Amino acid sequence: MSFNVEQRQSLDDIFKTYGYTDYKWIDPQKIIVSQWVRMKCMFGCGEYGHSGACPPNTPSVADCRQFFSEYSDAVILHFEGLMDKPENRYARTRKINAKLVKLERQIFLGGYERAFLLFMDSCCFCKDCTGNRETCNQPRMARPAPEAMAVDVYTTVRQFGFNINVRTDYDQKMDRYAFLMVA
Ligand code: SF4
DSSP states (O other), X not given: OOSOHHHHHHHHHXXXXXXXXXXXXXXXXXXXXXXXXXXXXXXXXXXXTTOTTSTTSSOOHHHHHHHHHTOSOEEEEEEEEEOSSHHHHHHHHHXXXXXXXXXXXXXXXXXXXXXXXXXXXXXXXXXSOOSOSTTOSOTTTOOOOGGGGTBOHHHHHHTTTXXXXXXXXXXXXXXXXXXXXXX
């Protein structure tokens, strides 16, 4: 850990102010980055090439691995919910991601210059995403999801006791995770 007990307490106070209680501090060196995750983006995901915060607009898998290696403290935030219709997912995600960006900014302003957020789902801020980082409508707000940074979210979060399963139907609970890289 790169900060003392008081600093950790003040960070926890910020999380509390935002209403976050379902989160855990983690060692970022335990974040698992895998090539198979990128392959799933490239083949099988409709957002590949259509989201300014998804591959191929994110770094290579090797660069993602390098990015995570530079941190000693991070937080995983858990979001769960039921989604009866696919279209409801985007409205909910937009709201949650907008709040998470504010949290990242507050941590940054608190003196943690490396603070960087990975959204709990794909960006979703715009109804029609430009699909390109250079032409993104909200370049200061958009962030990649962990999966877009080649994180094996399933194996990573299970190491810390979080629950996550492949959903086979919309009536099943959805567990999503945001990562906040702190220091
Ligand atoms: S802010 Fe809009 S244009 Fe930019 S990545 Fe997100 S959805 Fe796409």
